[in-house]
Amino acid sequence: MRPFVFINLASSLDGKISNERREQVRISSPEDFEVVDRLRAESDAVMVGIGTIISDDPKLTVKSEELKMVRLEKGLKANPTRVVVDSRCRIPLSSHTLNDEAETIVAVSRRADREKVEKLRQKAEVFVAGEERVNLRALLEHLYSRGIRKVMVEGGGELNHSLIKDGLVDEFRVFYSGMIIGGKNSPTPVDGGSFETPVKAELKSYEVLGNGIAVIWRLC
Numbered sequence: 001m002r003p004f005v006f007i008n009l010a011s012s013l014d015g016k017i018s019n020e021r022r023e024q025v026r027i028s029s030p031e032d033f034e035v036v037d038r039l040r041a042e043s044d045a046v047m048v049g050i051g052t053i054i055s056d057d058p059k060l061t062v063k064s065e066e067l068k069m070v071r072l073e074k075g076l077k078a079n080p081t082r083v084v085v086d087s088r089c090r091i092p093l094s095s096h097t098l099n100d101e102a103e104t105i106v107a108v109s110r111r112a113d114r115e116k117v118e119k120l121r122q123k124a125e126v127f128v129a130g131e132e133r134v135n136l137r138a139l140l141e142h143l144y145s146r147g148i149r150k151v152m153v154e155g156g157g158e159l160n161h162s163l164i165k166d167g168l169v170d171e172f173r174v175f176y177s178g179m180i181i182g183g184k185n186s187p188t189p190v191d192g193g194s195f196e197t198p199v200k201a202e203l204k205s206y207e208v209l210g211n212g213i214a215v216i217w218r219l220c
């Protein structure tokens with residue numbers, strides 16, 4: 001058994017999620033940002049790849065005090081569990097994702113350096129799955145066994161690619177923003193080799209949020 005998994009991201013109208021320098025670009029509108037904060041507050045876990053941690057150093061916490069309060073009133077922790085997919089245990093110990101605002105699980109593979117893993121264990125739970133790369137199905141099954149039923153994936157393109165390839169994604173939410181980033185090497189929502197046959201998705205809903213539109217697709 002695995003949790004419900006949805007990808008959430010913000011894309012420029014030319015289909016980029018960052019620039020060629022892989023810097024964090026503010027793509028979401030303020031209206032989308034509010035919805036994303038609510039989606040995060042309604043999730044049991046927020047997952048990212050190590051590429052996103054290294055590029056953006058996100059906190060992955062709920063920003064609204066009100067939404068945090070709602071979680072606390074429900075008997076939940078103020079923030080969802082953060083999950084980092086990091087085969088080689090490259091996560092810097094100073095990264096915001098390891099601060100004490102929320103609990104963090106770092107998933108590594110068997111190739112991760114043991115010494116680094118031991119140091120990391122002082123700051124986060126470490127889950128080992130997979131030989132070379134993290135076995136994402138095993139990770140999701142582990143999260144399910146810990147009571148996690150809804151996972152919000154917040155990038156990046158490479159992690160999204162693997163999750164889709166392994167058939168582990170239920171929904172895909174994209175905010176298309178009125179902005180052009182350009183760059184043929186800029187990251188896109190799903191990076192990696194092209195699929196043998198395109199993965200199909202059904203339109204679930206769409207919503208105008210400021211200068212952009214959020215679309216939710218259900219993966220077939």
Ligand SMILES: NC(=O)c1ccc[n+]([C@@H]2O[C@H](COP(=O)([O-])OP(=O)(O)OC[C@H]3O[C@@H](n4cnc5c(N)ncnc54)[C@H](OP(=O)(O)O)[C@@H]3O)[C@@H](O)[C@H]2O)c1
Pocket residue numbers: 008009010011016017018019022023024025027048049050051052053055056085086087088089090133134135136154155156157158159160162163187191
């Ligand atoms: N606009 C948005 O909404 C948004 C959201 C998030 C990120 N971003 C942007 O996306 C870029 C980062 O994306 P990214 O594609 O470089 O990195 P990523 O998807 O965040 O992380 C990819 C890394 O995860 C590790 N990994 C471990 N197991 C894996 C598996 N089974 N499948 C896939 N990856 C696995 C790999 O590194 P190891 O082999 O070393 O473990 C891989 O290189 C940044 O520029 C960031 O700004 C944009």
